[in-house]
Amino acid sequence: MNQLTNSPKVVDKKIIVPFILVTSLFALWGFANAVTDPMVQAFKKVLELSNSQAAWVQMAFYGGYFCMALPAALFIMRFSYKVGILIGLALYAIGALLFYPAAITEQFWFFCLGLYILTFGLAFLETAANPYILAMGDRRTATQRLNLAQAFNPVGNILGLFVAQQFVLKNLQSDDIADFSNLDEASKILIRTSDLMVIRDPYVILGLVLIGVFVLFLVNKMPQSKDEGAKPSVATTFKILGKNRKYVLGVIAQIFYVGAQIMCWTYIYQYAEALGIDGVTAGYYQMAAFVFFVVGRAIGTYLLKFLSSGKLLMYFAILAAIFTLATMYMTGTLGLYCLVGISFFMSLMFPTIYGIALGDLSEEESKIGSAGLIMAIVGGALLPKLQGNIIDIGGHGVADTKILGVTEINFSFVLPLLCFAYIAWYGYHIFNKHE
Numbered sequence: 001m002n003q004l005t006n007s008p009k010v011v012d013k014k015i016i017v018p019f020i021l022v023t024s025l026f027a028l029w030g031f032a033n034a035v036t037d038p039m040v041q042a043f044k045k046v047l048e049l050s051n052s053q054a055a056w057v058q059m060a061f062y063g064g065y066f067c068m069a070l071p072a073a074l075f076i077m078r079f080s081y082k083v084g085i086l087i088g089l090a091l092y093a094i095g096a097l098l099f100y101p102a103a104i105t106e107q108f109w110f111f112c113l114g115l116y117i118l119t120f121g122l123a124f125l126e127t128a129a130n131p132y133i134l135a136m137g138d139r140r141t142a143t144q145r146l147n148l149a150q151a152f153n154p155v156g157n158i159l160g161l162f163v164a165q166q167f168v169l170k171n172l173q174s175d176d177i178a179d180f181s182n183l184d185e186a187s188k189i190l191i192r193t194s195d196l197m198v199i200r201d202p203y204v205i206l207g208l209v210l211i212g213v214f215v216l217f218l219v220n221k222m223p224q225s226k227d228e229g230a231k232p233s234v235a236t237t238f239k240i241l242g243k244n245r246k247y248v249l250g251v252i253a254q255i256f257y258v259g260a261q262i263m264c265w266t267y268i269y270q271y272a273e274a275l276g277i278d279g280v281t282a283g284y285y286q287m288a289a290f291v292f293f294v295v296g297r298a299i300g301t302y303l304l305k306f307l308s309s310g311k312l313l314m315y316f317a318i319l320a321a322i323f324t325l326a327t328m329y330m331t332g333t334l335g336l337y338c339l340v341g342i343s344f345f346m347s348l349m350f351p352t353i354y355g356i357a358l359g360d361l362s363e364e365e366s367k368i369g370s371a372g373l374i375m376a377i378v379g380g381a382l383l384p385k386l387q388g389n390i391i392d393i394g395g396h397g398v399a400d401t402k403i404l405g406v407t408e409i410n411f412s413f414v415l416p417l418l419c420f421a422y423i424a425w426y427g428y429h430i431f432n433k434h435e
Contacts (some may be wrong), residue, residue: 013135018222023149025085027130028213029122030156031163032092034290035202036061036115037262038164041269041279045174046195050396051270055388058262060112062381065126065374066121072127072142073371075235077364081132082222088124089214095121096207103200106192114203115402127374129356131366136223143309143355146411147301150351154294161290163202164319165283171198175279237368241361246430249367250357253426254376257349259383260291260320263416264342265289266384267409270391271339274399274409275332285336289343296347304352310430313352317424324417328410335410342416349423356430387412 036057044054056151076084087231095118113146133149134142169175173191183191241247265286272282296316301314323345354373358366390412394400399407 009137009141011368012137015223016219017132019149021138021139021217021220021222022085022129022132024213025088025125026149027156027159028092028210029125030153031160031206032118032122032156033266034157034160035164035168035206036160037286038161038169038269038283039199040266042168042175042195043108043111043173044358045279046172046192046199048106051391051398052385052388055266055385056108056112057115058243058266058384059381060115061119062258062262062377062379064377065115065123066381068120068123068352068369069078069127069374069377070368072124072374073368075124076128077234077367081128082217083109084124084128085217086214088121088128089210089217090121090123092118092121093207093214095119096203096210096328097201098202099207106196111199117178123374123377126377127370129198130372130373131358134355134358134366136330139359142359143352144301144304145357146351147297147304147348149292151297151301154297154347156288157290157293158287161283161287165280165287167202168198168285169280172279184288196389207220234368237365240365241369241372244360246360247357247372248334249426249429250353250373251376253353253423254350254373254380255379256383256422257353257379258377259379260416260419260423261346262380262384263352263387264324264346264414266410267391268336268396269338270409271327274407275336285340286364289340292341292344293347298343300352308431309352309356310427312348312427313356314427315429316345316348316425317427320419321417321424324413324420328406328413328417338434341412351388353423353426379419383415387415390415390426 021092040054040057043057044051072084075087095114095116098109098114098117103113129149130146133146137145172195174195174395177191211435268286269279269282272285273279277285300312300316307315322340323338327335327342329335330338357373358369361369374400390403391408393396393403393408398409401408403411
């Protein structure tokens with residue numbers, strides 16, 4: 001009995017089926033993240049947008065998280081994790097299906113609206129699933145359990161990127177034309193209509209799949225946690241969270257992490273473009289980044305058995321910063337390889353920061369605390385937009401001018417560098433002060 005107490009299971013056999021069902025959600029939002037990243041480049045070409053204008057895709061996508069995370073948390077507190085998941089799946093499906101009328105109207109804002117509503121659903125799913133996974137067992141194994149569940153997120157990433165590359169980027173007619181902007185208007189209209197239909201299809205199919213997943217959750221019995229139904233004062237909870245330094249600094253770390261992740265994944269296409277590499281080939285580099293991400297998550301989860309979460313977070317952030325510096329100042333494909341390699345060290349960050357920040361909170365406090373960490377995903381909206389502005393300094397190209405001796409696309413990675421520096425400090429602060 002002592003041995004069992006000293007070595008709690010990461011996942012108890014009694015809840016393995018609910019654990020698998022909730023874990024599947026991590027792959028679903030990973031799919032949405034990955035299939036959307038290449039759309040920045042796709043919309044830029046098809047609709048003749050600047051880098052900054054195309055970044056509105058990420059603004060809409062990650063802005064939805066910020067707007068809906070807190071309402072989702074309050075809803076989940078009032079009802080249950082399962083109801084929150086069902087609402088999330090419904091909104092996710094509606095947003096994806098909106099791509100059908102968006103493609104008919106050919107309006108960029110309509111696509112952004114679909115993404116915005118889609119991420120309302122993702123906000124519900126992440127706000128419910130992350131603390132639900134933490135609550136599914138012993139607190140001592142909570143961070144390991146969340147890392148295990150999050151390991152399925154990059155599986156969704158890889159599948160989403162595969163769909164984007166094989167069924168979208170390869171079939172875009174505008175991408176096959178070197179000087180699309182100089183075509184006559186009639187040719188542009190024909191190609192634009194065809195390409196927007198290509199962009200539409202994966203989202204519509206995804207919406208139909210989500211309806212099936214919704215039914216699956218609806219008919220399955222999901223366990224209620226022991227504190228389910230308790231309704232402490234929201235104002236009191238906010239005061240508790242505001243005084244929790246580990247939590248507050250963790251929210252800031254999550255803002256910077258998500259921003260760094262999206263910048264490193266979204267602008268891999270522009271970095272490749274500066275090297276004369278086409279979009280489809282660049283997709284293979286992003287695929288490699290996702291594979292590194294999966295491997296890094298597996299190795300990081302294993303290393304958590306031997307190293308404290310704060311210390312391992314610090315080590316990974318320092319190495320990510322070194323690779324980012326190399327991305328900025330290495331020339332040719334070597335710099336691109338370094339950009340791909342950053343993903344290995346990013347892999348551990350989201351669930352580890354999440355687990356650290358919520359580690360000292362009660363379950364009901366975690367529901368509101370989870371909302372703050374999901375709202376932090378807004379970093380994925382703001383920072384890529386800022387990076388797009390840096391890339392546009394010399395014009396709509398990606399290597400029009402030089403800043404501090406490197407092209408603007410290379411220099412723009414100073415933003416992820418600063419993000420990793422803060423995350424490294426946060427990891428140091430945690431193991432130095434709290435572990």
